[in-house]
Amino acid sequence: MGESFGDSKYILVLKDHASHYCELVVADTADSSVTVEALLAWHARFGVPPTWISDQGSHFKNEVVAELSRRLRTQQEFTPAYCPWINGSVERVNRDILQVIRTMILEYKINHTDWPYLMPMVQASVNHTAEPSLGNKAPVELFTGLPCLTPLREFYLPDAGELKEDKRLKQRLLNKKRERGENVINFTEGDYVLRSRVDEKSGNKLLVTWVGSYRVLRADAHSFLIQHLITGAELDVHASRLKFYADASLDVTEELREHISSQGIVLAIEKLKEHRWSDQIRDYEVLVQWKGLEAIEDSYEPLTSLARDVPVLVTKYVATADQGLQEHW
Known part of the structure; x- marks a missing residue:
């Protein structure tokens, strides 16, 4: 885990x-x-x-x-x-x-x-x-053989059956198009999409697989130029890594921005600044300066985790650190 x-x-x-x-x-x-x-x-x-x-x-x-x-x-x-x-x-x-x-x-x-x-x-x-x-x-x-109570037992959705059948029909049509090799891209410029995180070597299985949403800026021959709604970063991504989220009329609310911000964006390390011993995790913690963030947003991260993600950077830092950290390493 x-x-x-x-x-x-x-x-x-x-x-x-x-x-x-x-x-x-x-x-x-x-x-x-x-x-x-x-x-x-x-x-x-x-x-x-x-x-x-x-x-x-x-x-x-x-x-x-x-x-x-x-x-x-x-x-x-x-x-x-x-x-x-x-x-x-x-x-x-x-x-x-x-x-x-x-x-x-x-x-x-x-x-x-x-x-x-x-x-x-x-x-x-x-x-x-x-x-x-x-x-x-x-x-x-x-x-157990006992009735299962649910918090949704008080809700009544008269159109639930029709919605399920409509969803099944759309999925069957989409599957048939894929079997025939047809283009199943259902978004264009101005729409909002989700991007697959499969290309990021984050190593954390608890991060969500699809992140975003992103706004589609341009449609090229074999890829799409998309823009992150929070950072403004632009990425050139193949269509197979994208999934339709909403059309251009989407209202980007503060709640949506907050949801996107909490998806675990993978950050780059500017430098390792200092270290301390943590009795709670029984390991050293290193103060990390994140690329593109302010100094007040620096955070202490476990040495073991950093060594797994950026081994070269950690090795260089340990080589110039005090004897206690070098012996622990």
């Missing part, structure tokens, strides 16, 4: 294949002890599943978990190596978890390192959301 303000770095996902009910266990390490404790906690509340299915990671395939399986009289099965699609049910919920976390980080305007505190709400969201594959039932309803 990436770094947090504490020691937590991983999420262990336990999922019931029949009902799609899942539990999310935040962990500091990915080892057999975490797996065993999670399985025993599940067993204490719901009983032991007859079969465990997992990949062949060392935290699943080991003597400790095998001994627990033997004592609980369960069958342990493993999916083939390098074949994650075979365990597609868990892979799908992993994508859902990331999407919910990204949305909540934007909505609550919190730092991405606070993700462990969101996990109870993420688990509730995943388990209480009705799925078409389950007959429009929520996983928790099928798993």
